[in-house]
Amino acid sequence: MKPGAFDYIRIDSAEEACELLAQYGDDARILAGGQSLMTVLNMRLAQPGLLLDVSRTAPLDYVRLQDDKLAVGAAATQASVEWRAGLAGEVPLLKLAFPHISHFQVRNRGTVCGSIAHADPSAELPLCLAALEGEVVLRSKKGRRVLKAGQFFQGMLLTARRPDELVEEVRYPLAATGTGYAFEEFSTRHGDFAIVACAAVVSRDGIRLAVGGVADRPRVARWPHLEDSALDAALNDFAWDLEAQDDPHASAKYRRHLVRRLGRRVIQQASAATSGEK
Amino acid sequence: MKRLEQGERHTVSLILNGVPRTGRADNRTLLSDFLRHELGATGTHVGCEHGVCGACTVRIDGAAARACLTLAVQAEGRRVDTVEGLAGKDGELNDLQQAFRRNHALQCGFCTPGILMSCSDFLERVPGPTEAQVRDMLSGHLCRCTGYTNIVKAVLETAAERQARREEEKHA
Numbered sequence: 001m002k003p004g005a006f007d008y009i010r011i012d013s014a015e016e017a018c019e020l021l022a023q024y025g026d027d028a029r030i031l032a033g034g035q036s037l038m039t040v041l042n043m044r045l046a047q048p049g050l051l052l053d054v055s056r057t058a059p060l061d062y063v064r065l066q067d068d069k070l071a072v073g074a075a076a077t078q079a080s081v082e083w084r085a086g087l088a089g090e091v092p093l094l095k096l097a098f099p100h101i102s103h104f105q106v107r108n109r110g111t112v113c114g115s116i117a118h119a120d121p122s123a124e125l126p127l128c129l130a131a132l133e134g135e136v137v138l139r140s141k142k143g144r145r146v147l148k149a150g151q152f153f154q155g156m157l158l159t160a161r162r163p164d165e166l167v168e169e170v171r172y173p174l175a176a177t178g179t180g181y182a183f184e185e186f187s188t189r190h191g192d193f194a195i196v197a198c199a200a201v202v203s204r205d206g207i208r209l210a211v212g213g214v215a216d217r218p219r220v221a222r223w224p225h226l227e228d229s230a231l232d233a234a235l236n237d238f239a240w241d242l243e244a245q246d247d248p249h250a251s252a253k254y255r256r257h258l259v260r261r262l263g264r265r266v267i268q269q270a271s272a273a274t275s276g277e278k
Numbered sequence: 279m280k281r282l283e284q285g286e287r288h289t290v291s292l293i294l295n296g297v298p299r300t301g302r303a304d305n306r307t308l309l310s311d312f313l314r315h316e317l318g319a320t321g322t323h324v325g326c327e328h329g330v331c332g333a334c335t336v337r338i339d340g341a342a343a344r345a346c347l348t349l350a351v352q353a354e355g356r357r358v359d360t361v362e363g364l365a366g367k368d369g370e371l372n373d374l375q376q377a378f379r380r381n382h383a384l385q386c387g388f389c390t391p392g393i394l395m396s397c398s399d400f401l402e403r404v405p406g407p408t409e410a411q412v413r414d415m416l417s418g419h420l421c422r423c424t425g426y427t428n429i430v431k432a433v434l435e436t437a438a439e440r441q442a443r444r445e446e447e448k449h450a
């Protein structure tokens with residue numbers, strides 16, 4: 001299992017990456033942490049002619065607070081966000097989700113932007129971005145576009161990114177006061193991709209529940225404050241809406257069951273976290 | 279910007295276990311193969327070549343990472359540490375390796391080099407881990423022989439020994 005042949009360029013700046021993407025389009029692939037792409041190349045599921053390596057692009061290696069968001073550049077690893085001292089206060093949902101993302105050795109090299117660009121329907125970082133209504137900054141030679149998570153994710157491994165665009169930055173909204181966050185996941189073994197993952201955001205305005213691993217992309221439901229049977233009914237409708245499929249990992253019925261159970265649990269946890277803060 | 283053409287052999291220089299080394303690699307040569315075939319460092323093992331088994335884990339600039347998901351050309355100028363660098367100059371096993379031996383934390387030893395490299399990074403970052411943290415870190419490795427229990431024991435024992443040594447040094 002070895003990759004096919006390709007040309008390789010170590011990228012020094014976002015401008016350079018965009019210049020080359022404009023020139024080569026689909027035949028060029030951004031290589032970030034390589035924790036998904038190298039697997040794909042080793043198995044020869046893709047054979048791009050040119051790899052643009054952004055993993056050591058210093059100007060893109062940043063994690064910083066910017067207005068009311070945590071901005072993560074294309075070269076920043078998942079570990080560099082996970083090990084931030086203040087993360088639990090800044091973006092509590094990410095703090096809760098990181099331990100579920102693969103393994104420590106993989107997070108050391110995998111990037112945040114790479115996971116967003118890859119858009120695996122079971123991946124935790126896209127799910128959190130959708131739950132928090134975060135943003136993706138796309139950059140090409142022509143300029144920048146900023147898309148909301150809901151606009152960016154379009155399907156299984158499918159996004160609104162055009163072939164000449166770099167995912168330059170991803171922005172996670174910072175925790176708001178009086179708002180609670182919770183994350184739960186069910187997978188066969190710890191670190192495996194999620195069979196179902198749920199993230200809840202509960203504020204004065206209501207409930208937001210994001211579910212990954214079921215539909216072809218992370219899906220978000222928005223509800224006013226619901227309790228007991230009204231919440232059960234809403235969760236059940238949402239579980240059916242997601243059009244779960246049977247696959248070798250789990251049946252559609254089991255996935256709906258997990259959405260109802262985990263969904264209720266994260267909503268309860270997030271609600272408790274709001275009252276704890278007051 | 280330097281474009282490395284496919285089909286050509288490029289010079290790759292890195293610091294392997296503290297020693298500057300140079301070899302030749304195609305763009306598509308994996309770091310795991312470069313270490314084994316070009317530099318002769320066969321301590322790093324290769325299992326799945328898609329990031330799952332952990333046998334190929336090395337430290338790149340200190341961080342535990344899969345050598346099979348890294349290109350040799352990406353390691354240019356970097357510090358790469360492998361299992362060969364753990365023992366002392368006279369071949370004496372380091373404390374972690376000794377704990378593995380004492381606790382029968384290996385049988386065939388195929389998974390061991392990767393696990394040792396993960397543990398060495400992890401114990402520097404988390405000097406006093408709980409059992410749950412150790413098990414979480416080990417979830418990135420597959421071992422078909424030991425059932426993990428003795429590995430967990432060896433890691434916790436090493437952490438405790440290092441803590442005790444640090445305490446001693448503080449009061450010396």
Ligand SMILES: Cc1cc2nc3c(=O)[nH]c(=O)nc-3n(C[C@H](O)[C@H](O)[C@H](O)COP(=O)(O)OP(=O)(O)OC[C@H]3O[C@@H](n4cnc5c(N)ncnc54)[C@H](O)[C@@H]3O)c2cc1C
Pocket residue numbers: 029030031032033034035036037038039054074100101102103106109110111112113114115117118120122123124125165166167168191192193194328329330
């Ligand atoms: C054993 C194992 C278990 C894993 N388990 C999980 C898991 O449980 N949950 C999970 O979410 N992930 C998991 N992953 C995947 C991991 O999180 C990847 O790191 C992540 O999906 C991709 O990030 P990367 O930086 O490695 O991107 P790469 O692998 O380098 O790239 C992935 C794709 O995105 C594109 N791309 C990357 N960066 C950009 C950019 N800035 N702009 C445009 N395109 C870009 C690439 O061209 C490629 O198509 C696992 C991986 C392994 C090896």
Ligand code: FES
Pocket residue numbers: 323324325326327328329330331332333334335344345346347
């Ligand atoms: S050979 Fe690299 S993880 Fe299995």
Ligand code: FES
Pocket residue numbers: 383384385386387388389390420421422423424
């Ligand atoms: S000791 Fe044989 S695989 Fe771990």
